[in-house]
Amino acid sequence: MTILFTETQINGMRLSNRFVRSATWSAMAAEDGRSTLQLVNLLTKLAQGGVGLIITGHAYVRQDGQAGPNQLGAYSDELIPGLRDMAQKIHDHGGKIVLQASHAGFFANSKVTGITPIGPSALEGMVKAPRREMTHQDIRELINAFGAAAMRAREAGFDGVQIHAAHGYLLSQFLSPKLNRRSDEYGGAIGNRARVLLEVFRAIRGAVGRDYPVLVKLNSQDFVDGGLTLEDSVQVGLMLEDEGIDAVELSGGLLISKESGSIRKGIISEDREAYFKDEARAFKEKLSVPLILVGGIRSFQVAERLVKDGVADYLSMSRPFIREPDLINRWRAGDLRKSTCISENSCLTAAMGGEGIYCVTEKNRQENP
Numbered sequence: 001m002t003i004l005f006t007e008t009q010i011n012g013m014r015l016s017n018r019f020v021r022s023a024t025w026s027a028m029a030a031e032d033g034r035s036t037l038q039l040v041n042l043l044t045k046l047a048q049g050g051v052g053l054i055i056t057g058h059a060y061v062r063q064d065g066q067a068g069p070n071q072l073g074a075y076s077d078e079l080i081p082g083l084r085d086m087a088q089k090i091h092d093h094g095g096k097i098v099l100q101a102s103h104a105g106f107f108a109n110s111k112v113t114g115i116t117p118i119g120p121s122a123l124e125g126m127v128k129a130p131r132r133e134m135t136h137q138d139i140r141e142l143i144n145a146f147g148a149a150a151m152r153a154r155e156a157g158f159d160g161v162q163i164h165a166a167h168g169y170l171l172s173q174f175l176s177p178k179l180n181r182r183s184d185e186y187g188g189a190i191g192n193r194a195r196v197l198l199e200v201f202r203a204i205r206g207a208v209g210r211d212y213p214v215l216v217k218l219n220s221q222d223f224v225d226g227g228l229t230l231e232d233s234v235q236v237g238l239m240l241e242d243e244g245i246d247a248v249e250l251s252g253g254l255l256i257s258k259e260s261g262s263i264r265k266g267i268i269s270e271d272r273e274a275y276f277k278d279e280a281r282a283f284k285e286k287l288s289v290p291l292i293l294v295g296g297i298r299s300f301q302v303a304e305r306l307v308k309d310g311v312a313d314y315l316s317m318s319r320p321f322i323r324e325p326d327l328i329n330r331w332r333a334g335d336l337r338k339s340t341c342i343s344e345n346s347c348l349t350a351a352m353g354g355e356g357i358y359c360v361t362e363k364n365r366q367e368n369p
């Protein structure tokens, strides 16, 4: 039996295999962030398809933190019944589900929210639309919003919560020296830039308790000049480990990192797969909490090698599951051919076009065999 299908657990959350569906905004929630039948059906297919752990798309913890249309929300108790139904359906099909809690910061979509986006710094001259630098009061309120959203996830029956601190959204903005120009205790050295994230973690831990899985998605590097470095990111990982984080999902890149971003194109050969594996090695040298690696994993053999070589404990994928929700069952049944995802990102275009996410290539193939 391959190590990929052995049972493991993360702070009591029992997982039947080492495959994770990385958080994926699917543009299928209602306009006000409520869960919908379409979204629940999409996630249910993943549970039926054998994915060990499903992480929801980023769910905004406060209305001013919404990044895009039809994004899942976790900002109000009124959203709990829809979230409860989602968690229940996944459990009915033997899956596990974690809510990704997020605030988009100055990448919030003001056309959708009607509110001037906030962030660690106003970044005058760097961004076109106005941004507002957060006050200490804003920071306190933000921390509380994360704590409250995590509590809602627990109340709704989710198996855990993941803090989104990657890809240039608000907590990643604080970590990044390129985007965080503050001179108070939240800016400057990495201990300061990580302060908000640590305070968010403590608020969440305080709300949900020690026995509830709390994960983080973290940039290993920003891959832009003057951005978060690998060395600093490892420091953040160590600080979170000291505080009691249950697992780190390692990604990289900002929304502005272009071809070095988090969702890279052209993963057509094994050597291009797992494009944050070198960074994962650096993490594994220093950290002992479970490491979930994301980014361009496409082959069973590559996935198995990453775990056997101690580079990662879990393998996380997004685009392959948009094309093949039953990929894990296919692999489990012995068909070990790699994912048919060609990583050209038209799924993202579909989501942005308001159609809800789907694999455009697969649809074209089916329509024009």
Ligand SMILES: Cc1cc2nc3c(=O)[nH]c(=O)nc-3n(C[C@H](O)[C@H](O)[C@H](O)COP(=O)(O)O)c2cc1C
Pocket (backbone or CB within 6 Å): 022, 023, 024, 025, 026, 056, 057, 058, 100, 164, 166, 167, 217, 251, 262, 263, 264, 294, 295, 296, 297, 316, 317, 318, 319, 320, 347, 348, 351, 357
């Ligand atoms: C359509 C789409 C939506 C995404 N939404 C999120 C999200 O909500 N939160 C997040 O952390 N990452 C998000 N990502 C990034 C993925 O989780 C993942 O890090 C990235 O796609 C690399 O993995 P892959 O090569 O397996 O696709 C999204 C990616 C795609 C393609």
